[in-house]
Amino acid sequence: MMSAKVSIFESMKYILLLLLISSASFAQEPEAFRIFDAKGKEVSFGKMMSGISENQVVLFGEFHDNPISHWLELNVLLGLNKHVSGDQLAVGFEMFELHQMKALERYISEKSYKTLKDSTELWVNFRTDYKPVLDSAISYGNVPFAANITRKYAGLVFKKGLAALDSLPENQKKLMVPLPFPFDSTLSQYVELINMGKEMHASGMNFALAQAIKDATMGYSIAQQLKKSRMVYFLNGAFHSDYHQGIMWYVQNYAPGTKVGTITTVSQKDVRKLEKQHVNRADFIIVVNETMTSTH
Numbered sequence: 001m002m003s004a005k006v007s008i009f010e011s012m013k014y015i016l017l018l019l020l021i022s023s024a025s026f027a028q029e030p031e032a033f034r035i036f037d038a039k040g041k042e043v044s045f046g047k048m049m050s051g052i053s054e055n056q057v058v059l060f061g062e063f064h065d066n067p068i069s070h071w072l073e074l075n076v077l078l079g080l081n082k083h084v085s086g087d088q089l090a091v092g093f094e095m096f097e098l099h100q101m102k103a104l105e106r107y108i109s110e111k112s113y114k115t116l117k118d119s120t121e122l123w124v125n126f127r128t129d130y131k132p133v134l135d136s137a138i139s140y141g142n143v144p145f146a147a148n149i150t151r152k153y154a155g156l157v158f159k160k161g162l163a164a165l166d167s168l169p170e171n172q173k174k175l176m177v178p179l180p181f182p183f184d185s186t187l188s189q190y191v192e193l194i195n196m197g198k199e200m201h202a203s204g205m206n207f208a209l210a211q212a213i214k215d216a217t218m219g220y221s222i223a224q225q226l227k228k229s230r231m232v233y234f235l236n237g238a239f240h241s242d243y244h245q246g247i248m249w250y251v252q253n254y255a256p257g258t259k260v261g262t263i264t265t266v267s268q269k270d271v272r273k274l275e276k277q278h279v280n281r282a283d284f285i286i287v288v289n290e291t292m293t294s295t296h
Contacts, residue, residue: 040274049079055261061238065294070129090229091137094236096146125296147221149176158210177216219250
């Protein structure tokens with residue numbers, strides 16, 4: 001009889017153990033993202049807003065197809081408007097090139113998406129991912145502005161080098177940073193591009209210069225806007241501002257002493273701890289679950 005009781009007791013322990021193991025395997029709730037500071041300490045959204053609001057320029061480095069990036073971009077804009085409102089806050093976009101400024105101004109005045117879409121080429125995910133930020137900026141009375149070099153000119157640099165721009169007429173040269181522009185080939189982001197270009201059997205230097213002229217044009221555009229606005233909030237791909245380089249380097253070149261804050265986006269399997277390679281990538285790092293769906 002004792003043996004039977006022991007057997008039942010052991011069976012119950014085994015069943016309980018199986019239940020605990022099964023429960024543990026589902027214990028970690030899926031998380032979309034967490035936010036960390038440059039050193040890897042987790043912070044709240046409010047803490048991040050307190051930090052970046054102290055700057056004259058805020059660069060939000062996004063993943064172009066990431067819904068968390070776009071949702072937080074909108075929320076950062078809403079937060080910044082609590083500190084700097086109306087036309088004292090300018091909102092710039094990598095997604096609008098300088099030749100599109102007239103189309104953008106027309107949209108600001110007429111609010112016709114169809115007219116905007118018909119009059120200029122928009123990014124494929126503009127309506128879902130950038131239009132909400134633009135519309136919110138307009139509703140607050142902020143100043144949206146185009147900032148990027150016309151794409152074909154950056155492509156020309158990649159194919160033929162900077163010398164190819166010399167023969168352009170003056171009205172076309174106005175669609176980019178004033179030439180010549182400074183370039184530091186030792187910055188790690190450009191070193192990476194130089195090496196990538198070599199791997200593609202192309203001119204690594206031209207590859208880096210094509211990126212740099214985008215960064216320089218956006219940085220110059222931001223510096224010019226700062227002459228009219230108290231703060232600039234800018235949306236750009238993460239590579240353009242990671243490690244406090246790219247656009248940030250050029251803003252501080254064209255407007256020395258400007259306080260620039262950076263946010264970036266990274267993807268990890270586990271969002272609970274910032275991986276070592278992302279430390280100091282920006283002032284604040286948004287870690288998005290690598291299983292996150294894409295917007296396009």
